[in-house]
Amino acid sequence: MIIGVPKEIKTDEYRVSVTPAGAAELIKEGHTLYVQNGAGEGSGFSDAEYEKAGAVLLSDAAELFRSADMIVKVKEPIPSEYGLFKEKQILFTYLHLAADRVQTEFLLEKKIRAFSYETLEVNGNLPLLEPMSEVAGKMASLMGSVHLGKYHGGSGLLAGGVVGTHKAKVMILGGGVAGKAAAEVAAGLGADVTIVDINMERLHYLNDVMPSNVATLYSSHQTIKDLLPHCDIVVGTVLIHGAKTPKLITKEMLCLMKKGSVLVDVSIDQGGCFETSHPTTHTHPTFIKEGIVHYCVSNMPGAYPHTSTYALTNATLKYVKALARYGAQNVCKEVPVMISSLNTYDGVLYNKAVGDAHGISSKTFV
Incomplete structure (x- = not known):
C-alpha cells in the first residue's frame, strides 16, 4: 500500500x-x-x-x-x-x-x-487516546498553575504556596488517564487536589494510589457547585467514548468562582465540559469570561x-x-x-x- x-x-x-x-x-x-x-x-x-x-x-x-x-x-x-x-x-x-x-x-x-x-477500544480502554490524555493531563495542571499568574489574568496565587501562605485548591473533573495525570502533577506542585468522578471503582483505586494531598469525591451537580467557590483551578477531563462532552460547569456557575480562577478544558476536542469554552491555540491559549481565565487549547500535546x-x-x-x-x-x-x-x-x-x-x-x- x-x-x-x-x-x-x-x-x-x-x-x-x-x-x-x-x-x-x-x-x-x-x-x-x-x-x-x-x-x-x-x-x-x-x-x-x-x-x-x-x-x-x-x-x-x-x-x-x-x-x-x-x-x-x-x-x-x-x-x-x-x-x-x-x-x-x-x-x-x-x-x-x-x-x-x-x-x-x-x-x-x-x-x-x-x-x-x-x-x-480494546478491553474497555482507549489505547490510542491514552498517551495523549496523559500528556494533556500533566500539562493541564502546569498550564493552570502558570495562568494563575497575575500577568495572565489570574489571581496571583502560587499553586504550591510557600511557608505561611495558602496553597491552591484544584478540582479535577474525571478520574481517567488525563484526570489521574493532572492530579499527580497538581499534587506534586503542592496544591490541595480533589478528583470527582461517578465511577466508584475508579475512585477506590485513585484513593489507594494518590498522595495524601489528593481527595476523591463522588461527582454530582451539587458536589461540583459546593466545591467551585473554593477552587483556584478546575481541570475538565470528562470523556464519553466518541460522544460530545456534557457541560458540567455552566455559564451561570462561573459566578460561584473566585475572580482570577482558572478553568482548563482538556475535553475541548469533544466539545468541552464547560459551557463557556471555545477552542484556543498555543499562541493565544486563554480568554477571560466573568473574570475566570479559560485555557481551552484544542491540541495541548502539540506543545511538547x-x-x-x-x-x-x-x-x-x-x-x-x-x-x-x-x-x-x-x-x-x-x-x-x-x-x-x-x-x-x-x-x-x-x-x-x-x-x-x-x-x-x-x-x-x-
Missing part, C-alpha cells in the same frame, strides 16, 4: 504521525511511504532521517494526497485540506467528529474510509511534540500496519478492534455517538 504522511498544518501543531523508525518498519513490510518535506521537523526528525529509512520525500501536499492510498495524520483534516482528499481514500487520525459536523459531512460526502484514534509524537506512534503503529496490510475492506474482519475505530466508510456513518450528536443516521458494522 502507498501511505502518505503529510505535514500537519493545524495552528501550532508540530507532531508527526509516523517516526523515521516507524517508517522503516512499514517499508520493511513492503509498503511505500511518502512523507512531506518538513513533516517531522517540529518533533525533531529531519528529512534525511526519513530518507535513510527508505521513505520518499515530496514537497507538494497535493501530490502526496493524490498518490497515497492511505493518509496517516495526527489531527483532523481542516477545511483547507478537504480538497486534497480523493474519494474512498483511507484516513487514520484523531477525528473528534461529535464536536465537528462540518468535518463529518465532508467525510461522508467524499466517501472517505475514516478510522479514528480516539474511538479505538517530541514526547507526544513518540508516545502516540508507539501506540498507533501496529494499527497503521494492520490497515496497510489488510486494507479498509478487510481490516475489521482480520483485526476486530478496528470496528470501534471505523467512523465513516463510502458515505455511511458507523459511529452511533457521532450520529446522535448531529442527527445523522448511522449503521452498525457486520
Whole structure:
C-alpha cells in the first residue's frame, strides 16, 4: 500500500504521525511511504532521517494526497485540506467528529474510509487516546498553575504556596488517564487536589494510589457547585467514548468562582465540559469570561511534540500496519478492534455517538 504522511498544518501543531523508525518498519513490510518535506521537523526528525529509512520525500501536499492510498495524520483534516482528499481514500487520525459536523459531512460526502484514534477500544480502554490524555493531563495542571499568574489574568496565587501562605485548591473533573495525570502533577506542585468522578471503582483505586494531598469525591451537580467557590483551578477531563462532552460547569456557575480562577478544558476536542469554552491555540491559549481565565487549547500535546509524537506512534503503529496490510475492506474482519475505530466508510456513518450528536443516521458494522 502507498501511505502518505503529510505535514500537519493545524495552528501550532508540530507532531508527526509516523517516526523515521516507524517508517522503516512499514517499508520493511513492503509498503511505500511518502512523507512531506518538513513533516517531522517540529518533533525533531529531519528529512534525511526519513530518507535513510527508505521513505520518499515530496514537497507538494497535493501530490502526496493524490498518490497515497492511505493518509496517516495526527489531527483532523481542516477545511483547507478537504480538497486534497480523493474519494474512498483511507484516513487514520484523531477525528473528534461529535464536536465537528462540518468535518463529518465532508467525510461522508467524499466517501472517505475514516478510522479514528480516539474511538479505538480494546478491553474497555482507549489505547490510542491514552498517551495523549496523559500528556494533556500533566500539562493541564502546569498550564493552570502558570495562568494563575497575575500577568495572565489570574489571581496571583502560587499553586504550591510557600511557608505561611495558602496553597491552591484544584478540582479535577474525571478520574481517567488525563484526570489521574493532572492530579499527580497538581499534587506534586503542592496544591490541595480533589478528583470527582461517578465511577466508584475508579475512585477506590485513585484513593489507594494518590498522595495524601489528593481527595476523591463522588461527582454530582451539587458536589461540583459546593466545591467551585473554593477552587483556584478546575481541570475538565470528562470523556464519553466518541460522544460530545456534557457541560458540567455552566455559564451561570462561573459566578460561584473566585475572580482570577482558572478553568482548563482538556475535553475541548469533544466539545468541552464547560459551557463557556471555545477552542484556543498555543499562541493565544486563554480568554477571560466573568473574570475566570479559560485555557481551552484544542491540541495541548502539540506543545511538547517530541514526547507526544513518540508516545502516540508507539501506540498507533501496529494499527497503521494492520490497515496497510489488510486494507479498509478487510481490516475489521482480520483485526476486530478496528470496528470501534471505523467512523465513516463510502458515505455511511458507523459511529452511533457521532450520529446522535448531529442527527445523522448511522449503521452498525457486520
